[in-house]
Amino acid sequence: MTGGSKKPHFVGASDIKKNRPKVLKTSDHSSHSHNVGVSKASGSKKQRNGSVYTGLGVAAIGIVSWFVYQGYLETRVNSPLRENKVAFPTSHDFPERYWGSFRPGVYFGMKSREAHSLLAGLMWFMPDMAAAGSLNLRHLCDQGDNLEQYGWREHDGRNFGVQVIIDKFIQLETSFMTKPGGNHGGDWTARIHVEPRMKELVGQQVTLFFYLTLDDNGKGLLQPIRILDNMDTSGMDANESAKFLGLSAVHGHTENLGDFRVSFHHANQQSIVHTAFLSTTVASPHLVKDALESGLRLMEDKRTQQRHISLAGALFSKEDKLKQPNFVVHQVTGKLPLQLEVVYESNSFVERGAMLRGEVYDTLLQKYRKDFRVKFESKFHLNEKGFSDEEQNFAIAAMSNLVGGIGYFYGSSKVQSVHNKEPVPYWNVPLYTAVPSRSFFPRGFLWDEGFHNLIISQWDREISLDIMAHWFDLMNVEGWIPREQILGSEARARVPEEFVVQRNDQGNPPTFFLVLDAMFKNRTVRDISTLELEQLNRMWPRLVSWYNWFNTSLHGPEPGTYYWRGRASASARELNPKSLSSGLDDYPRASHPTPYERHLDLRCWIALAAKVMASIADITGREGHKYHEAFLFLSDNELLNAQHWSETAKRYADFGLHSSSATLQRPKSNPGQPKPDKIRVVLEEPTARFVDDTFGYVSLFPLIMELLHPDSPQLGQLLHDLRNPNLLWTKYGLRSLSKTSPLYNKRNTEHDPPYWRGPIWININYLVARALHHYSVVEGPHQTRATLLYNELRENLISNIVREYQKTGYIWEQYSDANGAGQGCRPFTGWSTLVLLLMSETYV
Incomplete structure (x- = not known):
């Protein structure tokens, strides 16, 4: 441990036994009462009868109260937030x-x-x-x-x-x-x-x-x-x-x-x-x-x-x-x-x-x-920047597919909390939203939509505010928004039943704060239209509830730590239990999920949320001191390093109960019997430690969210490692997981190919390029390196995506880190369309 970080205590069976509360035995001490003016025998009898009746009454009230409270808890997951709607009548x-x-x-x-x-x-x-x-x-x-x-x-x-x-x-x-x-x-x-x-x-x-x-x-x-x-x-x-x-x-x-x-x-x-x-x-x-x-x-x-x-x-x-x-x-x-x-x-x-x-x-x-x-040219200046007609037509088609992929849906989700034995229906809602892929994901995804609106807000701010308004109107009384929206029979018919139910302990990264930051950064109430100010004011109570949900539902064991819920600790068939709610799916986390994990990316997302909440509070004339204080706390580099910097590996990392040595093996079966699925075998006992055998997208989040001081030695180390071809660097973009990581390109089950374990994803590459651009214009010892990396990464991404489009006719979900080939689903004119903002160098 470095920087004075405190090692969390992992509770096991022996700890539970040691800390079990003692139960007091009944004894003569319970009869120490004073019965004035009544015979001892009759007084004791009346007192006992009265105590019995009182006890039964209290017990009955307690039982009724418990059932009422349980019923209340069951309804919270599908009760709408009691605030005015944000979306205007259409x-x-x-x-x-x-x-x-x-x-x-x-x-x-x-x-x-x-x-x-x-x-x-x-x-x-x-x-x-x-x-x-x-x-x-x-x-x-x-x-x-x-x-x-x-x-x-x-x-x-x-x-x-x-x-x-x-x-x-x-x-x-x-x-x-x-x-x-x-x-x-x-x-x-x-x-x-x-x-x-x-x-x-x-x-x-x-x-x-x-x-x-x-x-x-x-x-x-x-x-x-x-x-x-x-x-x-x-x-x-x-x-x-x-x-x-x-x-x-x-x-x-x-x-x-x-x-x-x-x-x-x-x-x-x-x-x-x-x-x-x-x-x-x-x-x-x-x-x-x-x-x-x-x-x-x-x-x-x-x-x-x-x-x-x-x-x-x-x-x-x-x-x-x-x-x-x-x-x-x-x-x-x-x-x-x-x-x-x-x-x-x-x-x-x-x-x-x-x-x-x-x-x-x-x-x-x-x-x-x-x-x-x-x-289009007035918004993105591609002709001015010297792009060819063919490249401009590509960019126009990319944005048009994103905007043309906006849908209008109506229906109810299926949701469930720990208090519901079975899934229950959400209330019927409309949703105006873009979709990641018309062929494979023709429905709304919460964390994708933030990336979509980085582009849409540059094209048409009114459309973007309308989309966000519809999403925030999906918020329940807890401040939770279901992360995947499968509304109406057309959408429901294309989704396997096991993926339909949304659980209220799982929430996607709050990417709408990226959009709000880009739209209103360094702006005052004088700089924005009356319509936008009205939308912000209508949105504010829901932003508060959303921010509070992240802080109260996903907090970790120590102040400033957070962890994604929904990882299956008893998943025998998974090499590393997935973290679907993080948006990074099978990206490697601590091998043994516990409530004592610290997830670096989530901490950085909440730091961004606090910064934007403070900014919007200033614009709308509200008190934003607590959000400003939260951002200062979460962006404190010393605390960040204490909780997430591995001095041994010289990188930022998650923390948890982790083993670097696990594999999938097929159990023995009797002759003539079907072969059982492979299961995980841990070859080295897990310990509480940094997950520093893994270097990938999560390691970059302090850079991505621009939390590091310009003179930070950790920033210098990250920039040095970023260009290492044995880690993340390729001539097509940054791969999601380093070639030196134990799970690089490994299947998570024998049936699930690697997803965020090597392929190049454009949304994270865009955020890295944006951060590099930021550090390239801020004075500091790493400014020159950031500039060189930014220019090279931007060129690599643009040239490969355009080349693959010309070759295949499509923009793809992800790209191979080996040869740059488009892979996954197509067309994926969701966040892969961020290539347009790379071309126009639009980062605010």
Whole structure:
């Protein structure tokens, strides 16, 4: 131990026996009472009876009180915080963002920001290319579809978006524009344009399905209007009439939208081969693909002997015949190239002018795209910095995918505390949030969202404040926010049941403090808008509760120490029990979890939170002295070194009950029996010590949070170690765990590959680059080294991510520390999009 650190005492069975409280035996001492004026015998009897009744009454009250208190404890986990909501009402305050592409989990879809919205979506397939027994129908973003690329090329988060989807034989461009007006959110138009990827495919057929349905428990009316309803078909042959079997429009009504009309327009009637429709009921939005497939029929034209796959029209089961349809699909099969426009018009929008389609659409879209590019350069200055057109287009696409991945969800989480025997439902809530990955994680994650909004807040502060407001409105009475949000049937259907329940002793790193720090650092009340000040004031009570939750729920054994909850101490199959709530999952911690651990990264997160709380208190005119004092305490370098600096290894580290020698071994099994899973075998008994055999991202957190003094020798040591290629340095970025660490690239179970044990993660690399930039402009003995490291690390990260995007068509979840190859899920336009801030050198 160095620096006067105090070794914690680990409680074992012998300690419990030694410290067990003594139980007093009953004896004659209990009868020492004075009975004045009553005979001794009768007095004793009455006293005994009275004592019995009193005791029973006290016991009864105690039992009732205990059950009442237990009931109260059970309800706390799903009781909302009793403070005013932070988020403003949607439709009236933000009309430009009422409609949008708020269904990130589908390749293309539209949705309003209402609890029970009208949903619009797209599916497609190529009849000539369908595999035997399978249509290869595209709908949900799915890595298994093996699309060469898909994503938004431009998306401003308000008015429009343009997306390109490159399938095997075709390229789709899906675009949309919104037009605020009226009393119910205004209008929008979606355009789907399909081109063949090879000249020889011109004239081949493609089938598009554009559908409308209602979100979970949504009530309303969808009335399909067929093309033939308003046509004279007496002179048409079968081929001609087949073009007009679909829908011209859908008339609808919901409580929030009022009356509306959705119309379908085909750019070139000569390219249309067949249209059809489906009108039916569906139990839930996540079942729309199944419902559509069940409505398909193989039809044959007797005159031409041609077959085509067609929707069956109205399709209701016996029990559904009295129901109104809540799922309506328009099908168009046509020859490539093909274009479909879908126009949504609100009945309350009276003076809209020309319909938003055709040349009107083209003209307005070009204006929006031009304005978008001008705004992008004014925000990020990439042209000014000398980036090529190709690199700028990459950056624009990266940010557009993040903004275009913002979704609007509604529903309730499943939560559980130690006081609940079974999971219980949270209250129903809306959530406006970006998502890490449209294919693999199309839902909200608390710690990811802070990184997302470092970018979004630079692009559109109003959107970012709105997102944070929705997240803070998820807070329960304890000040806890469930770390993963799986709201609504579409989101729930894509998550295995074992990952659905959120537990209230586990909370992700408070990354929103990074965003608030970047947005309001060195600013006063005079520098911010009235809207932003109002949002901060509404947010303040919830920030206080959140900060208090971290301090009271995750505190460690000594002042200034903290540890992440949720590590399984009895996990026999894990080489090192995971710390999922830390966000770093399988990053190695102390091998034997105890309540006496000290987690370095958590301490640094709370130091950041204290600093930002003090800053916001100053801006809003509140008393922030205690937060300022907490930050000074947690950033005190002497105390930090005493509790987390290993003088032996010369690095910052966690502290806990740890063994450096553990492995996975398969237990012996009897012949003919299935092989049991490998289990952990500890080859060296654990001791209370620093986890200093591990060097990786956690070791860098005092640097990351800029807690170290510019002249700190520990800072100098960290910067020296940072450039060591045997530790974290690669020419692609910083690996998550050093090559010298015992668990480098080791599986955590025989089924779980390494996750945070070697691969390069862009969120932590961005934070390190940001810190290096900070120390490069602050005078001190390490300024020159910090500058050199910053420039080299930034260049390595940018060049590798851009190169992999050009090579594969995607931004990835993580990157190989061996060759820089993208790996994990794709597209991952969540925190990997921080490459944009590296390019623009945006750190505040």
